[in-house]
Amino acid sequence: MAELDRISRVYRMGDNEVVALRDFTFSFRQGEYWAIMGSSGSGKSTLLNILGCIDRPSSGSYRVRGEESADLDDDELSELRSRQIGFVFQSYNLIPQLNLLENIMVPLFYQDQPPEDGEERAIMLAERMGLADRLDHRPTELSGGQQQRVAIARALINDPAMVLADEATGNLDTKTAGEILDLLDELYAEGKTILLVTHEQSIGERAESVLRLVDGTIEEVVQGTKNRS
Numbered sequence: 585m586a587e588l589d590r591i592s593r594v595y596r597m598g599d600n601e602v603v604a605l606r607d608f609t610f611s612f613r614q615g616e617y618w619a620i621m622g623s624s625g626s627g628k629s630t631l632l633n634i635l636g637c638i639d640r641p642s643s644g645s646y647r648v649r650g651e652e653s654a655d656l657d658d659d660e661l662s663e664l665r666s667r668q669i670g671f672v673f674q675s676y677n678l679i680p681q682l683n684l685l686e687n688i689m690v691p692l693f694y695q696d697q698p699p700e701d702g703e704e705r706a707i708m709l710a711e712r713m714g715l716a717d718r719l720d721h722r723p724t725e726l727s728g729g730q731q732q733r734v735a736i737a738r739a740l741i742n743d744p745a746m747v748l749a750d751e752a753t754g755n756l757d758t759k760t761a762g763e764i765l766d767l768l769d770e771l772y773a774e775g776k777t778i779l780l781v782t783h784e785q786s787i788g789e790r791a792e793s794v795l796r797l798v799d800g801t802i803e804e805v806v807q808g809t810k811n812r813s
Contacts, residue, residue: 585611585612585613585614585616585648585649585745585746585777586611586612586635586646586647586648586649586746586777587611587612587645587646587647588608588609588610588611588634588635588644588645588646589609589644589645589646589647590607590608590609590643590644590645591605591607591608591609591634591641591643591644591645591646592605592606592607592608592641592642592643592644592800593605593627593630593634593639593641593642593800594642603799603800604627604630604800605627605630605631605634605641605800605801606627606799606800606801607644607801608627608631608644608800608801608802610795610802612635612746612777612779613777614745614775614777615772615775615776615777616777616778616792616793617768617772617777617778617780617791617792617793618778618779618780618791618792618793618794618795619780619781619782619787619788619789619790619791619793619794619795620632620779620780620781620782620794620795620797621781621782621783621785621788621794621795621796621797622783622796622797622798622803623783623798624783625799626797626798626799626800627797627799627800627801628750628781628783628797629750629751629781630800631781631797632748632750632779632781634646635669635746635748635779636665636669636671636748637653637661637662637664637665637669638665638671640653640654641654648664648668648669648746649668649745651664666691666742667742667744668744668745668746669744669745669746669747669748670736670738670739670740670742670744670746670747670748671739671747671748671749671750672732672735672736672739672747672748672749672750672752673735673750673752674750674751674752674754674755675755676723676728676731676732676734676735676755677735678723678731678734678735678738679723680722680723680724681722682722683719683720683721683722684710684715684718684719684720684721684722684723684726684734685703685706685707685710685719685720687723687734687738688706688709688710688734688737688738688741689702689703689706689738689741690738691738691741691742692741692742702741705741706737706741707719709737709740709741710734710737712737713733713734713736713737713767714733715730715733715734715737718730727760728755728756728760729756729757729760729763729764732752732753732755732756732760732764733764733767735752736752736764736767740771744776745776745777746776746777746778746779747768747771747776747777747778747779748779748781749768749778749779749780749781750781751781751782751783752764752768752780753765753782753787761787765787765790768780768790769790772792778791791808792808793805793806793807793808794806794808
């Protein structure tokens with residue numbers, strides 16, 4: 585599904601270099617559920633951004649379903665991302681000028697299809713997220729949990745194979761966070777690949793397996809026993 589071979593990511597800040605990932609090699613297979621854990625600065629979010637084709641590695645090879653990301657220009661990367669990857673951010677990243685339904689449909693604008701073709705699916709996803717009565721509401725009219733549900737629906741609109749969640753429960757209360765994690769459990773049970781960045785041990789334990797990072801390298805890999813229901 586996603587193969588990283590000797591990936592490094594170096595950020596240059598004036599005369600200084602910050603190595604976020606260092607010679608990183610790992611593969612994620614279709615249908616797995618991984619928690620990516622580590623302290624602040626360990627490389628978790630950088631790894632997720634490369635996996636999501638939001639950032640490019642400084643060196644090394646990243647392949648998504650056999651496609652080499654380095655061979656793709658920015659438009660081709662955006663197209664690959666819209667077809668294969670759904671991204672859920674901690675800060676939701678909803679567009680304030682759009683209502684709930686329009687926000688869910690945003691990824692369709694990168695596809696060669698009329699937006700109305702995806703409206704029925706967007707409504708179905710909103711209903712699944714318990715938001716059927718909020719379709720005309722804008723993000724400022726929604727709670728944090730509702731906004732995150734919109735973000736998850738948006739991530740699913742193109743039926744991606746892989747869902748990436750970067751601290752997706754970090755801004756939520758315990759009850760709402762549990763509901764979001766239950767949704768990720770459901771997606772895993774349906775066969776989606778789930779990669780969840782978190783610094784919280786209790787959340788990491790929800791995943792099938794744990795990949796722990798330190799200083800941009802793999803510190804520990806724990807293969808779990810979680811099974812689909």
